[in-house]
Amino acid sequence: MFQFGIFAALLLLVALSFILIPLFTARGLAKSDEEQTNILLAQNKLRELEDDLANGSLTQEQYDSAKEELEVGLYHDLQVGGAEVVVDENKGRWLAIPLFLFVPLVALALYSIIGDPRAFNTSIATKQAQNPKEVSDKALQMNAMVEKLAQRLQKEPGDAKGWLMLGQAYKLLQRNQDAVTALRKAYELQSDQPEVMLQLADAIATTNDGSLKGEPATLINKAIALAPDNEMGLWLAGMAKAEEGDFAPAVNYWTKLQQHYKPEDQAYQELQDYIGKANARLGKPAGIVNSSEQQAAATPTQQKEVKAASSVKINVTLGDAFKGKVKPDDYVLIYAQALVGPKAPLAVVKHQVKDLPLEVVLDDSMAMIPSMTVSSVENIKVTARISATGTATPQPGEAFGAIEIKGADRAGVKSVVIADTIK
Numbered sequence: 001m002f003q004f005g006i007f008a009a010l011l012l013l014v015a016l017s018f019i020l021i022p023l024f025t026a027r028g029l030a031k032s033d034e035e036q037t038n039i040l041l042a043q044n045k046l047r048e049l050e051d052d053l054a055n056g057s058l059t060q061e062q063y064d065s066a067k068e069e070l071e072v073g074l075y076h077d078l079q080v081g082g083a084e085v086v087v088d089e090n091k092g093r094w095l096a097i098p099l100f101l102f103v104p105l106v107a108l109a110l111y112s113i114i115g116d117p118r119a120f121n122t123s124i125a126t127k128q129a130q131n132p133k134e135v136s137d138k139a140l141q142m143n144a145m146v147e148k149l150a151q152r153l154q155k156e157p158g159d160a161k162g163w164l165m166l167g168q169a170y171k172l173l174q175r176n177q178d179a180v181t182a183l184r185k186a187y188e189l190q191s192d193q194p195e196v197m198l199q200l201a202d203a204i205a206t207t208n209d210g211s212l213k214g215e216p217a218t219l220i221n222k223a224i225a226l227a228p229d230n231e232m233g234l235w236l237a238g239m240a241k242a243e244e245g246d247f248a249p250a251v252n253y254w255t256k257l258q259q260h261y262k263p264e265d266q267a268y269q270e271l272q273d274y275i276g277k278a279n280a281r282l283g284k285p286a287g288i289v290n291s292s293e294q295q296a297a298a299t300p301t302q303q304k305e306v307k308a309a310s311s312v313k314i315n316v317t318l319g320d321a322f323k324g325k326v327k328p329d330d331y332v333l334i335y336a337q338a339l340v341g342p343k344a345p346l347a348v349v350k351h352q353v354k355d356l357p358l359e360v361v362l363d364d365s366m367a368m369i370p371s372m373t374v375s376s377v378e379n380i381k382v383t384a385r386i387s388a389t390g391t392a393t394p395q396p397g398e399a400f401g402a403i404e405i406k407g408a409d410r411a412g413v414k415s416v417v418i419a420d421t422i423k
Contacts (some may be wrong), residue, residue: 045070056331110188144423146173160189163194171203173423174394179203194223198232209392212240223348231260238274247278259280266378267340273376311363312336312410316384318356319419322399331390336362338372339404346374353386359413379406384416398422
């Protein structure tokens with residue numbers, strides 16, 4: 001507050017100096033003698049007449065008449081000429097006092113309207129510094145950029161790349177229905193682009209409990225036909241076939257995708273787990289690096305650890321900001337998803353707000369797709385979301401909390417606090 005006062009006072013002094021200094025340094029200004037002025041004007045007029053006579057614009061008769069009028073006019077002016085008029089150098093200095101008072105008052109009035117008086121409250125500033133959510137404006141900046149892009153596309157609806165970018169941004173913000181709408185616009189403009197098809201298929205699946213059946217599968221097949229080596233296409237094509245129970249093509253797609261990675265890559269190892277599980281459903285050996293053979297060769301202690309990784313225990317609590325704002329009968333959806341890849345739930349449980357705080361276990365028995373379980377991926381994301389209707393598709397304004405769990409060892413209780421809002 002003290003530093004602000006010093007800077008404000010300095011700025012006011014600078015502003016006042018621009019106004020007051022000219023008032024006090026002004027000197028008296030005398031008007032030129034009126035007689036001398038009239039003589040100079042007459043002389044200039046006479047020279048113009050002489051020039052006109054010389055170049056033939058005036059006849060001698062016209063020149064004599066004009067000269068006579070000029071002489072008569074000058075004689076009259078000299079007879080009635082006034083005295084010298086002097087401007088008082090002190091005139092206007094009386095404004096100094098009201099300006100000295102008026103400028104600071106106006107500045108304070110403007111600050112009270114458009115400024116932020118809370119800046120003087122050190123306790124608020126300290127809390128904001130200690131709270132990353134209030135200090136960080138990345139989310140606000142992201143939303144602002146997305147809205148700016150959306151507004152531009154309303155004026156330029158033919159920008160296919162813009163619609164694709166907007167759809168991907170909406171997916172990042174979990175505005176899934178908006179993502180589908182934007183990506184459909186991109187698809188209308190570029191119906192032959194595999195990337196657009198795959199992004200649209202993935203977005204539609206997120207609004208349909210992660211299912212790739214129907215339109216998503218059609219888009220994926222069309223994209224794969226155009227771009228057989230597209231990584232996203234191969235991944236989604238395998239997932240779509242696995243969801244249909246057609247595991248042989250799923251293995252083929254994932255095996256082809258595996259060639260894009262090195263054996264030490266995490267993506268390679270996750271694909272190997274999927275291939276192993278699909279082969280197991282087909283009654284075939286999973287391969288030399290599949291997880292079931294590794295488990296058979298493991299020690300009893302190691303086997304216990306692998307089994308524990310097939311489940312995760314979650315403690316869900318409601319943040320203080322939402323207490324009293326949600327209804328006791330609202331639904332609480334708790335689900336796990338792969339951190340990378342399709343967002344189909346690996347496990348889901350449903351409770352109500354009145355049950356909070358609560359502790360749940362998400363495990364392989366809750367899988368919606370046999371090949372997609374909690375133990376089938378190494379890194380997962382667990383989300384707890386409050387929904388008045390209990391629908392699977394997140395809606396703007398709903399409260400949620402989420403954590404990322406990386407690594408196969410999921411021992412202990414992981415905490416999820418519902419403290420954010422879906423934009």
